[in-house]
Amino acid sequence: MARFAAGEDAALGDVYDLGAPAVFTFLMKLCRDRPLAEDLTQETFLRIHRARGLYRPGAAVLPWAYTIARHLFLDNVRARRPESSTSNPWPHDVDASPTATREWRAPGPSAEEMLADAELEHVLDDALARLPEAQSSAFRLLKGEGLSVAEVAAVMGTTQGAVKLRAHRAYQALRGLLAGHFSDSAAMAADISQGSEGT
């Protein structure tokens, strides 16, 4: 970033390579629309490009990128509000193949484990999408992206206490939503097994 801020145009590619996957993932989880997430990712890095002369040497680039990305997402939501419809909980173009989404997992899982993980991730995403944006973003940045509480507070423009509170509320809400989901699934499985025994 220092090279880029010093005026080296070619370094934008390096900055993009370092930050784009995380920023894109964050935006993808927020908007659940791949083309929009790509557009916003591009705009985020263009903002960084335009503001590179304002960069303070040693500053963290990722929280800066997350802040821009989140602002762009919120502005996009505001701009679309009149024509808004409920977001698609199952994005049409999310690559659901396990190889695309399981980078963090230890190698060698079974097909059942991969399927269960993929389902859990979708359920989690779906549950997070039902929470207020402030809560879900705090949760995602803290737990998903691994930012510190101070960094999340900077990204979200709030205090560290508020970040902890939002993440805690998100956690509580997720517990409720996921408990409801899995109790429904268990009841459905029980029904199916009872039905199969009856026949």
Add this chain to the structure above:
Amino acid sequence: MSERPSADLRARLLAAAALTPATRPRTWARRALLSGLGTLAWWLAVMFALGLRFDWQELPTVALAETIFTLLAVGLLAIAAGLKRGRAMVGATSESLVLATWGLPTILLFLVVAVDPRGPATLSFSGWPATVWHARVCDLFTFAIALPLLGMGLLVPRGLTLSRPGWTGACLGLAAATWAHLLMRMHCPVGGIGHALVGHLLPALPLMGLGAWALIALNRRQNAAKTIGQKHSPLA
């Protein structure tokens, strides 16, 4: 839980960046320097035009020094909070901004109430109606002096995505109001807590509001000026 953008996004970004003008290296430092010099030049020019109060030499040294030192310190702290980029390049932390926005005006209020530098020839008005009526000139002067200072302060963070633009703008408004307050204190020969409160301190409120509104509006305008799908973008 990470996903990757499509492979051509990188190429699209680089193509769009080639068409998008970027700020030059050390723009922040240059803007801050120009803003500081502009502020100093404007302040000195107005001070030269208005002149020192006629009872200047009769004022008690300690009270005068306390007033000048406190106003200088508050002005500098407000600027520091308003122009801090922070570790994440999104401005000062919320805690700092809230502390500055509430704490510094409280210090000013305490200063105005506790320290009233006055000499034998210092003018004063009795009664609130007279105080308020005569303070309107100082209100207008303070506001008019502070406006260009606020404008110069707002130019520095232009282009930066601030996480709390409203609070940041309020800090810059407070800084501008404090510098104008200092100047008016050195020019206005009217003493009394009422006059200092209404005539010198009160304009800080609209200036803080104006700073907050201006920076929020600038941020919104900047966000609305997207390059995607527009003339700069190869997506267009």
